[in-house]
Amino acid sequence: MMTESGIRIRDLRKKFQKVEVLKGVDLDVQRGTMLALLGPNGAGKTTVVKVLSTLSRPTSGEVLVNGYDVVKQRNGVRSSIGLVSQFVSLDWMHTGRENLIMMGRLHRLSPANAALRAQQLLEQFDLVDAADNRVKTYSGGMKRRLDLAATLIVPPSVLFLDEPTTGLDPRSRATMWEAIKQLLAAGITILLTTQYLEEADQLADRIAVIDDGRIIAEGTAAELKQGVGKERVELVLTSAGGYARAVELIDGEGIQRDEVTRSISIFIDGAAHVKRLLDLLEQHGLEIDSLSLTKPTLDDVFFALTHREGSTTTEHAGATQ
Numbered sequence: 001m002m003t004e005s006g007i008r009i010r011d012l013r014k015k016f017q018k019v020e021v022l023k024g025v026d027l028d029v030q031r032g033t034m035l036a037l038l039g040p041n042g043a044g045k046t047t048v049v050k051v052l053s054t055l056s057r058p059t060s061g062e063v064l065v066n067g068y069d070v071v072k073q074r075n076g077v078r079s080s081i082g083l084v085s086q087f088v089s090l091d092w093m094h095t096g097r098e099n100l101i102m103m104g105r106l107h108r109l110s111p112a113n114a115a116l117r118a119q120q121l122l123e124q125f126d127l128v129d130a131a132d133n134r135v136k137t138y139s140g141g142m143k144r145r146l147d148l149a150a151t152l153i154v155p156p157s158v159l160f161l162d163e164p165t166t167g168l169d170p171r172s173r174a175t176m177w178e179a180i181k182q183l184l185a186a187g188i189t190i191l192l193t194t195q196y197l198e199e200a201d202q203l204a205d206r207i208a209v210i211d212d213g214r215i216i217a218e219g220t221a222a223e224l225k226q227g228v229g230k231e232r233v234e235l236v237l238t239s240a241g242g243y244a245r246a247v248e249l250i251d252g253e254g255i256q257r258d259e260v261t262r263s264i265s266i267f268i269d270g271a272a273h274v275k276r277l278l279d280l281l282e283q284h285g286l287e288i289d290s291l292s293l294t295k296p297t298l299d300d301v302f303f304a305l306t307h308r309e310g311s312t313t314t315e316h317a318g319a320t321q
Helices: 045-052 074-080 096-106 111-124 140-151 170-185 197-203 221-228 240-249 271-283 298-306
Strands: 005-016 019-030 034-038 060-065 081-084 158-162 189-193 206-211 214-219 231-237 256-258 263-268 288-294
Touching: 005 045, 005 189, 019 034, 019 045, 019 189, 019 206, 019 214, 034 045, 034 197, 045 060, 045 158, 045 189, 074 081, 081 140, 096 111, 096 140, 111 140, 140 170, 170 189, 170 197, 189 197, 197 298, 206 221, 206 298, 214 221, 214 298, 221 298, 231 240, 231 271, 240 263, 240 271, 263 271, 271 288
Parallel strands: 034 189, 034 206, 081 158, 158 189
Antiparallel strands: 005 019, 005 060, 206 214, 231 263, 231 288, 256 263
């Protein structure tokens, strides 16, 4: 069933008992593109994925996946999608190859075709050397890659990636990113939930920010950064005492502080604002090691939109919402 949108959501609402978790979500993901869904813990990201994948029934609203209604045409949805959740769903007592062949047989591939497809995926995800080892011996990154490979035994039209790289080391994360790029190149429609803002910046065609069950912003990474508007200045103080005093003196929009690196960063309104900051520090005899100016990042967008400060790039999204 072909439609222009791989995913279409209109006024999606979801209640758990008396708590409304999703409060009128609207989203469109065009075929062959990726939408990254960003948001703090408990914002509703995983609930959206559960509704889209028919694991949770919406309270109200219209939700179409690959043209199928998630309530009225659940089997059509399920035949069209793949899902990689926050938790690896593999049989750890079997080998990687056995897991993939078993998944192929569940998809009604012949024994020969299941074995052939398993070998193709083992090669694609750089798992050939470990193919005949039990999954319980695999590293976290290898388990994640195998989990994604199992989802692709029969390539889906729409793929949901719910925090797929949480807990991975940088090398494993980069390998996953490359695999995801290949899926996009193959025309698969992807919805990615993540709190790694660099991940969204690198991979997604469009980004939506969800907070408290509502979509509060949507656009390309460039559009969202442009919406923040201002540049950021970062000052690194020479001494711990100087940093502590500067924290007392400097205030403003989007301020971030890091005691370990003795850095303070803040949005500025042009060169005159930088001069005022430097004059203030000089007036109080405070020395700086360095000063740098940067354009807005997705971190800045996230902080500005959700009114939360601190790094979100290492947080683990809650599984309940």
